[in-house]
Amino acid sequence: MNWQDEIESAAQRIRPFLRKTPTLRAEGFGLSYPVELKLEQVQHTGSFKARGAFNTLLSSDVPKAGVVAASGGNHGAAVGFAASRLGHPARIFVPEMAGPAKIALIQRTGAELTVVPGAYSNALDAARDHEDRTGAMQIHAYDAPATVAGQGTVMREWEKQGLEADTVLIAVGGGGLIAGALAWLGDRRKVVAVEPDTACTLHAALKADTPVDVEVSGIAANALGARRIGQICFDLSRHGVQSVLVNDTAIAQAQQALWHETRQLVEPAGATALAALMSGSYRPKPGERVAVLICGGNLAPDPVA
Secondary structure (H helix, E strand, O other): OHHHHHHHHHHHHHHOOOOOOOEEEEEOOOOOOOEEEEEHHHHHEEHHHHHHHHHHHOOOOOOOOOEEEOOEEEEEEEHHHHHHHHOEEEEEEEEEEHHHHHHHHHHHHEEEEEOOOHHHHHHHHHHHHHHHOOEEEEEEOOOHHHHHHHHHHHHHHHHHHOOOEEEEEEOOOHHHHHHHHHHHHEEEOOOEEEOOOOOOOOHHHHOOOOOOOOOOOOHHHHHOOOOOOOOHHHHHHHOOOEEEEEOOHHHHHHHHHHHHHOOOOHHHHHHHHHHHHHHHOOOOOOOOOOEEOOOOOOOOOOOOO
């Protein structure tokens, strides 16, 4: 697959429906060097996920039964939003751990919502059952070419906005976002994968040299809580991606720092990549220019509810 062409096509396809999200050069965070930020939490529905959802719907023949998705919250909101804008029915399955704020966000899109006991994997099983029974089109949260190409438009957009960094740090759940970044960048920049130490699907897969199931928990699990890394992400990550882990305390501190120093309200997943710099899990070399992708802003509870 020519990922560059796929991402370029995705960018043209989804442009009328997406926001160009801002960038910010920030100092502080207890660091001795500046950091470039991409504020993707201000995208529609509060995360980058709308890019993959729109690209999938706009490049597919959607059946009369509509679309179905399993989600920890952000993907479901994006699919519901995109389906509503394009006139398709949507059914979203989320685990209880998604939490009331993300459940309410999905409900506001107009999608039909089913809350499933258990974790993301349980919601995915329910979504697959719905797909089999109704003929609805499944929109995978991270491990599908159209999803990855849509997410890759983040990095394409960032480069066109003048990204200077040598190294980009990206939080990883199922791997759609970092897969898109790797697919677009090739070897032009270093990419560092950052995961919670209690939800480390890519780290475990790289160690085992194959995707494996992991137990997931922690404050970012409702966004970074996939139990197994996507195959597309794994294949793109096997050569040259550095994987680092951060704990919940570091994530919470980065989340607080983003508010205190830049007035950016983000969810724990959105602060995870910055946590790697603040905690020292990733230490840039002297003169190395670094950037952090802020991926989501759907806080729980809703801070203005």
